[in-house]
Amino acid sequence: MVLSRNLKNAVIAFLVPLPSIIFYLSFLKHYDSAIATTTASSYDQLYSWCYHHPLLLANALFFFNVNVLFWIIGQFQGSHWLIDPYWTVIPVMLVHYYASHPLTQFDWWRSWIVVTLTWVWSLRLTHNYFRRERWQWGAREDWRFSEMSQQYGKQWWWISLFAVYVSQQVFLIALSLPLYIVHSVNKPLSIWDFVAIVICVCGIVIAYFADTQLYDFMIRNDKLKDLGKPMMPVLDSGLWYYSRHPNYFGEQLWWWGLALFSWSLGYGWTFVGALVNTLCLAYVTRLVEERMLRKEWRAESFRMYQKTTSVWVPWLKSYPCAAKYKKNA
Template sequence: INLAFWLASLGLGKTWPVDFIWSCFPPLLCLLIIVREPDTGVCERRIVGCTLVATWGFRLTHNFVSRGGVGHEDWRYSDMRRTFGRHFWWASLFSVFLGQAAFLFSACLSLYGVLCAPEPLTATDAAGAAVCFGAVLLEAASDLQMDAFVAARREHRTDATVIDRGLWMWSRHPNYLGELTWWWGLYLL
């Protein structure tokens, strides 16, 4: 998948497809596991796991698309492009695409256990599912609050340069806290 996205980035002249991988790889991995491991069948664990991953992926994809991620290159990759010059095409394969692929694949390893274990859900599984669901809610609320703040700045309804209300009053990056919490919840599940 990452190689296809890398080739697409070469054709587009921008690396934004790598950011899209984060929201589509885990749901695709769920489908692959279900197809390759059909013996587990339909069970609570698969339903809960796939529903949570789909919900998480939908939120992340919506956030990426609605904030103009499609077509927009992250400033860090633009800096790398300037630094590597004509060698950026191969440097991006290793430092951007394959590096993130390895990290994302290792983060998703627990999905195999979630989707292939035929045992009924346990209290730990329920706690993991609750943590995952709470993390998605935290991320979604953070997104909405940030979007409202950005709109207020754009419309000159506030002079604040930093959001310090709502969840942002309690955490500098509640969206990142939600993302980190999501992966721990998935591990628990």
Template sequence: MDYRNLLFIALISLIACCGIMAVIWLWAKRIKNAGVVDVFWALNFPVITIITFFLAEGFQTRKILICSIFLLAELRLGIHLWQRVIGHLDEEEGRYQRLRSEWGDKADRNFFVFFQFQAISNVLLAIPFFIITANISTKISILEYIGLAIWAVAFLGEMIADRQLAAFKKDPKNKGKVCDTGLWYYSRHPNYFFEWLTWMAYFIFALASPWGILAIISPAIILYLLTKVTGVPNNEEQNLRSKPEAYKKYQQTTSSFFPWFKKA
């Protein structure tokens, strides 16, 4: 494994992601909607994928496999987020409104730093990807096949969860109600669970490569962010504000993250 080449790829990826986020910050500043950062955080990964595919020196078949699934997953997520955000570009999401209010006249400067940290996180989370694409072994390991299988389950699960929620919200009869059908019957956040499972799949895939154990950093960071920082906490807070009684009951009976059977 050529570590100098790995560092070079990571540096090029970082420069590209930081540049993209700087441009997006200018756009967000003009339209006064920092929520667009979520879309381009996801779409930065395809940029990293393209850079790595052409610069990494690993086994071509392995590169095609990991680049294909990484590209497919992140493009799907980016497009899904774009469809969610594009409908209300003139209305900033609550969490960004709160940050803007707390930061006051320093909001634009702080959002620039925030956007750059998102770019840094893109490269940090891509560690499994860098490790895998540097692997020169011509044998595809059983661990890599297991990783692919888990990824397929996670990809389908997240896509189904997103579609079930979108269909529920689209029906006017469900206004003020909580989506608790399909995958949402077993978890309050199945979309977040399957997003995390996707990163676990990359970790398992990376275990077949030298220093693959270092890839654990990605699912660990994603799990922390989703359950403690931006994902579950923000979503729960918003739902408790919009439908307090119904959502409290939902919380009492349904697993927060990992899909499981209803509580009595």
């Protein structure tokens, strides 16, 4: 049963991006004749529009392929799991789309650096996703979606289109704007590009070690639970000693570092994507901590953790914490 579901979801995950990929490859094959034709057919007009509006095309493909198709699949499966693994894949697809569009122009070194960094970020996040999900496809959906489905009840079927998918389009397209700018401006590398590289790499490394430490902590707790022993209520070692959410901090460094690439090219307004994502993550942080406090066996320890430890930015404890965290009996 589990193997069959895993295989079915894996097949779905590999097939769902095909409509966008096939359409885009067709556009690349025919756009030159479409823009040169004076008496254009409807297809030529469509390809001509795609040629002149690369950013709008990216949004159109996202809307029809992700918002609509993913949402329909979610209705049939009763789970909106599909958007989670694709959060890690879509930026990679976007960076190659922007780099291959006929109107593109860019510095080869900057493009190569940004594409490579995007792949490294994606592989890290994809690995963390499947490691957390025990290497299964679609075993569960994001807990926030599950809570919202209970909150909205029968209305969730249509609300989910906006809450799960349209909102993701706003975030992913906005966050990926620097990928578009990098492939729209041909200027040589500057010192700011190297600063951006350092920030992006630091973000990826911090997020990797934070997620690995969290994963190991959860595995240890699962083993303690199976043995009937008290579980550890709070992870307070490694990077988590200095920050309550070092994984979020690392992820934010990545997106702000990426935005610095476009800022160095004269497009500082693209910081809006990273800013909106930071504000959203601040809200998610509050939800996560409220969820932690709802668990009585760890509530007291977590309150102490909140009082002594920085929220995001790794920092020293506010005062020496001599109290031992209570363990679940």
